[in-house]
Amino acid sequence: MHDHAATHDHGCGGAQEAIARAERLCRERDLQFTRLRRDVLAAVAGQTRPMGAYDIAEALSEPGRRVAAVSVYRALDFLTEHGLVHRIASRNAFVSCGHAHTDGAGLVFLICRNCGTIDETTSPEVEDQLGRTLAKVGFKPTSRILEVEGECGACRLRSADD
Amino acid sequence: MHDHAATHDHGCGGAQEAIARAERLCRERDLQFTRLRRDVLAAVAGQTRPMGAYDIAEALSEPGRRVAAVSVYRALDFLTEHGLVHRIASRNAFVSCGHAHTDGAGLVFLICRNCGTIDETTSPEVEDQLGRTLAKVGFKPTSRILEVEGECGACRLRSADD
DNA sequence: TTGGTGATGATACACTGTAACACTCGGCCA
DNA sequence: TGGCCGAGTGTTACAGTGTATCATCACCAA
Structure with missing residues (x-):
């Protein structure tokens, strides 16, 4: 496959995997992987773009259940603390961690100005x-x-096609 | 003196210099360096810690003059656009540029967890x-x-003294 | 049962940033 | 001279982001 270690493994399929990894990690460390935390992680992992806390709250709310932003923030605190999601400071938003690594050291976030997707690598x-x-x-x-903000590989190819 | 190129030249004395540089730059580029812009720059340059927009607004307000946050934001937009101040994304705050460089490329911000000062280098x-x-x-x-967040040189020395 | 701990719900609030509109001031041109 | 126009600013209102506080619930241990 491609020569760069870290690429999209978010995006729909990635959500399953992210949750599986979270469950494993919580079992190992004896942490509670509650429904809310799972749902928040699933919401974030189902996107290639960063989600705001209020977006997540809205996505999780349905006629029977109202999820307040403050609950989402608490879940996000938990998830970021354990490296399962990352906060994108320049966007006030969150993405699920695409890596299996444990500590958040050495991460580089690539934010596409055009399509808005966020990719993650280490160097x-x-x-x-x-x-x-x-x-x-x-x-x-x-x-x-x-x-880093700029134009991702996919968008460069697409604009080259014109 | 010390062997690292970029260190605090904010901090009281730095304000004069920052303003002088701004005046020069605005003359060159035919831009208006208005009173508000000068005052905002002075407020930011007079600190080694990042200031929030509302902090600046408060600092500039006095019995005779009320400076609204929105005015500060406009001045900050101008100043950041021309590289005279920088926004610290992880703090939602602003510092005056310690360098004489023109483009904001290659900057590294060093944020001390202990004393809160921000230093700026390039690499x-x-x-x-x-x-x-x-x-x-x-x-x-x-x-x-x-x-980068961590402990600055001054604080390391100070804590080593204990 | 009682008490403690961790997670959640709910309300209110503080902080950060922007939209929209009016006003002033200067320069420019008829 | 008078009117127009654009940049900068003042003002109000509002949208978006994040936290403090208190109440409640589930669970486990003494």
């Missing part, structure tokens, strides 16, 4: 250089966010 | 590796944000 080289740069200025990192 | 090496990584996955970048 040890970037990580490495960044670590070196930080060491040089005497800064001890605990977390970092790296978000 | 061609990180930039370079990131470009390579993006090329590999076929993503064409237009802008990026890179924000």
Whole structure:
């Protein structure tokens, strides 16, 4: 397959997998994977675009059940804390984690200006250089966010077709 | 002095310099550096921590003059557009640009968890590796944000003193 | 049973950002 | 001179994002 490690494994099919991984992780760590948390994860994992907390709340609400945004935020706190979803700071929105990795280190988010999808990769080289740069200025990192906006591969091909 | 290129030149003294640079830039590009824009820049440049738009509005308001947040946002739009201040996405806040560079490319923001100050550097090496990584996955970048949270050099020394 | 803990529901609120409209001020042109 | 136009600003209202607080429920342990 393609030569880049991390690509869309969100998108409909990805939701099943994301939930399976979450269940496994919660069993291992003795955490509660409740219905709300599962539903929030499913909603986020069913999209290739980032969802706002209020979007999620609306998506989960139905005639019989009203899910308030605050509940969604709590579920998202849980999910982000355990690396199952990520927050996209530049969009105030959330995406499900496409990786199987445990710690959220070294992630790069690729946000397409055209189609809005978010892809996620890691780059040890970037990580490495960044670590070196930080060491040089005497800064001890605990977390970092790296978000790139631009045009994704699919959209570039599509616009080349014109 | 220290071996890292970019360090605090905000902080009180930096405000004068930031304004001087802004005036120069606006003259060059035939832009209006109005009182409001100058005051907003001064407020931001007088701090080493990021300021929220509402903080700025409050700081500029006095008995005789009420500055509404929306006015501050407009001034900030202008200032960010021309690279005079930067928005810190992870904090919904703004800092004045410590560099003399023109385009906002390759910036790294260092946010201290302890004292809250924000430092700014650039790293061609990180930039370079990131470009390579993006090329590999076929993503064409237009802008990026890179924000690192952790402990700054000053705070590390201070905590080592204990 | 009682008490504690973690998750959820519900309301209210604080903070962040934008839309829409009116007004002023300066420059420009008839 | 007078009128027009555009940029900047003031003002109000509102949309979107996130948190504080308290009540309730389920579950487990003493």
